[in-house]
Amino acid sequence: MAAGGRASGRPAKKKGPAKGTGGQKRRSLEGKGATPPAHMRHWFKDKSREERIAREAKGGAGRQPARQRRSEDAPEYIGGRNPVLEAMLAGVPASALYVAQRLENDDRVRDSIKIAAEQGIALLEVSRDKLDRLTEGAVHQGIALQIPAYDYAHPDELVTLAADAAEVPLIVALDGVTDPRNLGAIARSATAFGAHGMLIPSRRSAGVTGGAWKTSAGTLANLRVARAANLTAALREYREAGLFVVGLDGEGDVEIGDVSLFTEPLVVVVGSEGKGLSRLVREQCDALARIPMQAAAESLNAGVAAGVTLYEVARHRRG
CATH class of the missing domain: 3.30.1330.30 (Ribosomal protein L30/S12)
Incomplete structure (x- = not known):
């Protein structure tokens, strides 16, 4: 064997990629270019979602998981x-x-x-x-x-209750009252002054919850509460059935002591403290009554306003 030479019978290796590799080994060392943005990576959303779920399960690094909405059928x-x-x-x-x-x-x-x-x-x-x-x-x-979850009545059932008792119907409707404590307080006054039931909308309104039961001091057990998908439509149907609708409004055109409709089949509508009666509900009212107060006094909350008005209704009917 010559010095510096190769063993006889063994062919010299050729430069370049091995046969059959297509040069893949060399190209594998080359970069694949810039990383695509997140929205172009099909795995990105799923991965970030899994990480978020894992963080929420552990407390979320200082962030609390979103509170689940209570089911209507929950106790x-x-x-x-x-x-x-x-x-x-x-x-x-x-x-x-x-x-x-x-x-x-x-x-x-x-x-x-x-x-x-x-x-x-x-x-x-x-x-x-x-x-x-x-x-x-x-x-x-x-x-x-x-x-258990409250079993709401149909609005027509409240009129039937008055008819069965051979009494002039008196129903209290709530428009935009979202505090369960106010609902409970109004139920307490409604029971004390002989109302046949209470009507609430199914959306954007307080319901018969534990807080309402607590404030009502148990009177909700003796007062039926109906729920309407559309309060305005329910009031219109009451009017078509012969009931009058009186709304409480701080700028009403008549004082509650002078309302002549209190002895008639009646629906008293109580609005929220902040916004009062909504426009569509106001349009369904036969009268808008106000509670007279001294100029320095603040407006009454929904529970107190309902109590004062229902007392006036009872006083008119006794007279």
């Missing part, structure tokens, strides 16, 4: 020793009574437990953390009452 909870006992004494339909572990009993707790046993309501001992979750952080004082 409600009344918390607090006085509200629970009042609701049970009023016969509010209930499915379970939750009592905190190692709770110091007083007369209200003992009476609630006794009523639950007599009425066959399930009694459950739970932690305070669970009570916090059930009542969504409201003050529960170690006790909460579970009530």
Whole structure:
């Protein structure tokens, strides 16, 4: 073998890609160009979604996951020793009574437990953390009452209730009242002054929730609440059935003490504190009544305005 030469019989290797590779090994070392933007990467959205879900499951690095909307069929909870006992004494339909572990009993707790046993309501001992979750952080004082989702009536049923009692119909309608506590307070006044029911719209309105039950002090057990898909249409149908509609308005053209329609079949419409009656509802009113107040006084909230007006209705009907 010559110095610096190759072994005899072995061919020298040729420069360039090996046969059959097509030069892929060399091209694999070459860059693939700039990374495409996110919207052109088909995997980007799915990957970012998976990462977001994982963050939310762990608490989201300081961000809380979106709160799920309560189903209309989900049960409600009344918390607090006085509200629970009042609701049970009023016969509010209930499915379970939750009592905190190692709770110091007083007369209200003992009476609630006794009523639950007599009425066959399930009694459950739970932690305070669970009570916090059930009542969504409201003050529960170690006790909460579970009530089923409210079974709303049809608007026509309220007129039927008055006819069955051989009385002049009196219905309270709420327009834009979104605070359940106001709904409960109005229900309390409506029951006290002989209303046959309450009408609420199905959207953008408070419903019969645990907060409403609590404020009503159990009176919602004796007052039917109807719900309409369209409040304006429901008021129009009431008028066609022979009822008059009186709306409460701070700039109404007549004082409530001078309304002549209070002795007739009647619907009293209460608006929200901020916006009052909506334009379409105002157009369905036979009269707009105002509550006279001193110039320095602030406007009344929906619950107080409803109570004052319903008292006037009752006074006119007695007279």
